[in-house]
Amino acid sequence: MNLTKRRMGVVPIGNIPEIATKTIAAHIIGYLNLDSDILPPLKHPEYAHDERRLQYNAGAILKRLDLEAFPDHMKVIGVLDVDIYVPILTHVFGEAKQGGKCGLVSLYRLKKQLDGSTSPEPILLERAAKVALHEIGHLFSLLHCMDERCLMHFSGGLRELDNAPVLFCRYCSAYLRDAIRRQMKTDE
Amino acid sequence: MDEKMRIMIVDDEMIIRESFLHWFEKYGHRVEAAASGFEALEILEKIPCDLMFVDIKMPEMDGIELLEKVKQEYPETLVVIITAYGSIDTAVKAMKLGASDYLLKPFKPDQLSLVMEKIAHQKKLESEYNYMKGRLEEITRFDNIIGQSPQMEDIFNLIPEVAQSDSSILIVGETGTGKELVAKAIHAKSRRANGPFIAINCGAIPDTLLESELFGHQKGAFTGAMHGRKGFFEVVSGGTLFLDEIGEISAKMQVDLLRVLEEKTITRLGDRQPIDVDFRLISATRQDLEKQVTEGTFREDFFYRVNVIMLTIPPLRQRKEDIPLLVHHFLDKYSRETVKHVDHVDRKAMKLLKDYDWPGNVRELENAIERAVVLSKGRTLGSDSFSFLKPSPARIEKPRSLREMEKNYIQQILDDCQWNVTKASKVLDINRVTLHKMIKRYNMQRAS
Numbered sequence: 001m002n003l004t005k006r007r008m009g010v011v012p013i014g015n016i017p018e019i020a021t022k023t024i025a026a027h028i029i030g031y032l033n034l035d036s037d038i039l040p041p042l043k044h045p046e047y048a049h050d051e052r053r054l055q056y057n058a059g060a061i062l063k064r065l066d067l068e069a070f071p072d073h074m075k076v077i078g079v080l081d082v083d084i085y086v087p088i089l090t091h092v093f094g095e096a097k098q099g100g101k102c103g104l105v106s107l108y109r110l111k112k113q114l115d116g117s118t119s120p121e122p123i124l125l126e127r128a129a130k131v132a133l134h135e136i137g138h139l140f141s142l143l144h145c146m147d148e149r150c151l152m153h154f155s156g157g158l159r160e161l162d163n164a165p166v167l168f169c170r171y172c173s174a175y176l177r178d179a180i181r182r183q184m185k186t187d188e
Numbered sequence: 189m190d191e192k193m194r195i196m197i198v199d200d201e202m203i204i205r206e207s208f209l210h211w212f213e214k215y216g217h218r219v220e221a222a223a224s225g226f227e228a229l230e231i232l233e234k235i236p237c238d239l240m241f242v243d244i245k246m247p248e249m250d251g252i253e254l255l256e257k258v259k260q261e262y263p264e265t266l267v268v269i270i271t272a273y274g275s276i277d278t279a280v281k282a283m284k285l286g287a288s289d290y291l292l293k294p295f296k297p298d299q300l301s302l303v304m305e306k307i308a309h310q311k312k313l314e315s316e317y318n319y320m321k322g323r324l325e326e327i328t329r330f331d332n333i334i335g336q337s338p339q340m341e342d343i344f345n346l347i348p349e350v351a352q353s354d355s356s357i358l359i360v361g362e363t364g365t366g367k368e369l370v371a372k373a374i375h376a377k378s379r380r381a382n383g384p385f386i387a388i389n390c391g392a393i394p395d396t397l398l399e400s401e402l403f404g405h406q407k408g409a410f411t412g413a414m415h416g417r418k419g420f421f422e423v424v425s426g427g428t429l430f431l432d433e434i435g436e437i438s439a440k441m442q443v444d445l446l447r448v449l450e451e452k453t454i455t456r457l458g459d460r461q462p463i464d465v466d467f468r469l470i471s472a473t474r475q476d477l478e479k480q481v482t483e484g485t486f487r488e489d490f491f492y493r494v495n496v497i498m499l500t501i502p503p504l505r506q507r508k509e510d511i512p513l514l515v516h517h518f519l520d521k522y523s524r525e526t527v528k529h530v531d532h533v534d535r536k537a538m539k540l541l542k543d544y545d546w547p548g549n550v551r552e553l554e555n556a557i558e559r560a561v562v563l564s565k566g567r568t569l570g571s572d573s574f575s576f577l578k579p580s581p582a583r584i585e586k587p588r589s590l591r592e593m594e595k596n597y598i599q600q601i602l603d604d605c606q607w608n609v610t611k612a613s614k615v616l617d618i619n620r621v622t623l624h625k626m627i628k629r630y631n632m633q634r635a636s
Contacts, residue, residue, distance in 0.1 A: 059207070087207040088270075090294045098213045143216040154214075156298025 006184055008036040008136070009073035013061065013080040013104075014044035019121070020107060020128055021079050027129040028077075031166070032136065034180065037073065045080065058084040058095035058104055065102035074183055075139045076102045077132050083108045093127075093161070096135040098143075103135035114158055127161055137172065140179035145172050191308060193238040196220040198228040198254065199270070200246045204293070208241060211300070225249030229257060237265050239288075239307055244271040244278060252281060259286040264314075266307055333369045334517050334550075337507035343370065346499060351377035356449065356494050358434075359472040361501030364551030367472040368432060370501060375428040380468055383427030386420050391433035395441055399457065403444075406458035413458070421454045424467045434494060435475035435486065442490040449493050469494060504546040504553065511542050514550060518557035519569075530561045532568040540571045595630040598623070607634045 010025045021038045028036040048060035061078065070076045084106045085091050093110060096103030110127040113119050119127070130151060137152045145152035150169035155161040168176060195217050197208040205221040212219045220235060222228035224246055231237075240258060244251035255267050269282040272293045279290045288310060289303050333340070350357060351374045359367045368387055375385045390398060400410075404419030420429060431437075437445070448454050449469060453462040471494045480486035504511065515533055523530050533541070546552050560573040598616065605611040613623040626632075 059203075085294065086211070087201075087203045088211065088294055089207075089300065090296050092297065097210055138214060144214050154297075154301055156296065156301050160298075 006035065006187075007073050008032070008034050009039045009070055009076035010036055010132075011039040011065070011068075011070075011076055011078050012041040013065075013078045014041070014082065016041065016079050016081055016107070020125060023125040023129055024077060024079060024105065024132040027133060027166070028136065031133055031168075032176070032180065034074070039070070039073075039076070042068070042078070045082065048084075050085070053085060054083075055085045055091065056080075056082045058086050058092055058106075061104060062095060062097065062100070062102055065104075066100075068102075070101070074180075074187060075136060077135060078102060078104045079107065079128070079132075080104065081107045081111075093155075094131040094135040096138040098138055099141040100139055103132075103139050105131045105135060109158070110161075112158070123162070126166070127158070130155075130161060130164060130166055133166070133168075137168070137176060140176055140183065142172055142175055142179070145169055147171075191311065192216050192218065193307075193311070194218045194220065194235065196222060196228060196231060196237040196240045198222045198225065198240060198246070198251070199243040200224060201243075204243070215304075225251070225254035225257075228254060229261075232258070232262055232265070236262070238311065239266045239268065241268050241270050241291075244269055244282075245273065252278065252285065255282060255285050255287055266310065268303060268307070333366055333373060334514050335507060335510040336513055337502075337510045339502040339507050340510060343499065343501060347373050348377050350374060350497050350499070352379075353497075354378075354468050355496040356469045356471070357497045357499060358477075358495040359470065359499045359501065360477075361472070361474065362503045362547075362549055363474050364546075364549035365501040365503060366550050367474075367501060368430060370499060371428070371430040371470040371472065374470060375430075375468075378428065378468065380427050384424050385428045385430065386424045387430040387432060388420060389432045390441075391436035395438045398437070398441060399444065403454050404456040406456050408458060410457065416456070419454065419456065421448060421465045421467065422463060425465055427467060429467045429469050431469065431471045433473060434471040435473040435477055435480060439487065442487045446487070446490045446493055504549045508542050511553070512538060514553055515541055515557060518554050519561065522558045522561040526561055528561055528564065529567050530564045530569060534568055534570050537569050537571040537574060540574055540577070544574075544577050594626075595632070598626055598630065599632055602627075602632065602634075 008025075008028050010021045010028070012021050018038075025036040025038055028034055042065075045056055045061045045064065047064065048056040048058075050057055061080070061084065065076065065078050068076075083091060084095065084104060086095060091109060092106070094103060094105045105128055107124065107128055110124050110131070111119055133151050134155075142152050144154045147153055147169040149165055149167065150172055151164060151167060152169070152172045153164060155164055192215075195208075195212055197205045197219060198221075199205050199208075200223055202223070205223070209219045209221060220231050220237065222231055226249060228240070228242070242251040242254055242258075246254075251269055251271070255269065258265055258267055263286075266288040267286070268289045268291060269279075269287045270291045270293055271278065282290050288307060291299065291303060295303075333343070335341070335343075347370065357371075357374065359370055361367050371387070372385060375381060388398075388401065393401060400417075400419070402419050402421055404417050404422055405413050407413060407416045448465065452465055454465050455462050477486050477491055477495070481488050481491050504514075515538065519530060519533065522528075541553070541556075548555070556574060556577060559576065560569050564573055598612075601615050602609075602612045605615065609620055609623055609627075613620045616623065
């Protein structure tokens with residue numbers, strides 16, 4: 001049995017403050033009861049830059065992450081500090097495919113307050129952790145949740161993100177626990 | 189947005205289709221994708237969709253043309269128009285053609301969420317509307333008045349016809365034939381359908397109380413009248429008043445009612461001020477009112493006033509072909525109500541039900557099925573489930589021979605005397621030994 005496969009990975013993409021990756025890793029340990037490693041940083045995702053939108057295509061970055069394989073980790077969250085988007089939306093805070101291996105969290109828009117000023121660091125870190133846990137939920141096939149007090153509820157803006165507690169509702173918790181258990185069995 | 193939808197994305201750009209697909213997957217919706225309007229219509233022929241996101245700018249068939257076609261052929265499918273080049277003109281045109289919303293690509297994440305919430309709300313309202321519409325149709329399609337016999341077909345045909353007029357209707361039928369259901373169906377089909385329907389059983393209310401119930405009273409009109417109260421004539425204004433067992437009302441009340449029907453005004457008890465009333469009267473009786481008129485117990489003028497149109501509902505024994513239909517209807521109803529999976533009546537039991545005379549008509553049949561379902565231990569009702577039904581003596585098949593008649597009579601007396609032979613022989617005025625011989629000769633047995 002490959003025991004390391006029970007671990008989660010947090011990978012900085014480009015120049016990311018260490019505190020951000022450490023916070024996300026700590027939240028994974030604390031909330032999902034899974035060990036997590038901070039992996040060696042990857043290069044700035046220039047390849048995903050869209051000249052017209054002046055943003056970075058989240059899909060392209062995820063594809064590149066998938067190529068990395070990360071054989072020793074169950075799931076991996078990439079953390080970056082660029083403005084990411086998916087083609088139909090103006091921006092996203094994070095991105096992950098349902099049941100995929102890798103997800104993304106962008107600090108770019110999380111750093112801003114609603115009035116345009118810079119967020120205090122604790123707020124930024126809490127937001128990053130929430131987005132990371134939400135995307136990990138998708139990696140374990142969790143759907144968006146109707147419960148506004150659940151981390152799997154879709155937050156379209158910073159206000160909703162700030163209002164959401166760092167908690168999964170009991171249904172999503174149960175589903176997540178089950179999905180993690182199933183994933184571990186598959187990996188064995 | 190907890191209800192999962194089937195959504196179709198119609199966009200010639202694959203990257204947009206994929207992007208939508210990944211987005212809606214996160215909500216658990218099922219997503220179809222089409223690269224053109226033609227492909228979209230092909231998919232719609234096979235798979236009905238709840239919602240479509242349609243790009244305006246597409247080669248061959250543009251989004252507006254597709255919207256028009258979808259709204260024409262699949263009006264229940266909601267369409268959201270998406271475009272990268274927004275113009276007020278196209279937005280207005282799309283909305284006029286029935287688009288549910290109009291979005292400019294790329295959208296803000298919460299914009300898409302809002303649209304989806306709006307769509308879900310619209311869907312919910314639509315399904316509630318459809319449910320209510322269905323219920324209303326069920327009610328106006330004479331819910332619970334079940335029948336396929338020619339007699340019932342006649343009633344079904346008559347109901348919408350008589351509903352159109354405002355004339356008084358007299359429904360005649362034995363107890364339990366569904367007179368009130370017919371009255372309700374007439375009300376539901378009439379122009380008064382949005383008004384109240386009030387049913388009063390004249391036979392169940394003492395005459396003095398009936399007067400106060402119908403006409404209302406002023407404060408202090410009689411001992412105990414602490415407050416003024418509107419009567420049913422006022423309350424039912426704009427609707428239909430159903431007076432059941434009209435043959436039971438007193439001669440005085442017949443005069444009072446006759447005046448109301450002729451003058452369309454009432455005066456509350458203890459008051460002198462006439463009040464205009466507007467209602468349609470439907471009466472019902474199980475008695476032979478014409479006979480009562482001849483005998484002088486029912487006023488002739490009142491009879492003709494309430495009997496402008498007469499509907500006669502046949503007793504169940506005269507339309508036995510309706511029994512299986514009714515049995516399955518009530519079986520379904522009580523299986524659902526009692527959460528018991530009883531869904532069959534075996535052939536023997538059905539024959540028993542068809543042979544029985546049902547003196548209490550449909551109501552008795554309904555009660556019998558309810559009782560059988562409640563007490564049933566299996567999925568199928570057998571004849572033993574209906575052992576409580578005893579054929580009425582009057583309806584037992586008439587004997588053809590003297591011998592048969594003698595046998596039946598002895599059997600009946602023995603049953604009445606709980607097979608106490610001494611007692612029965614006394615009633616029959618024959619010797620006990622003779623009775624024993626007859627029991628043996630006719631091979632008579634005590635019913636279990």
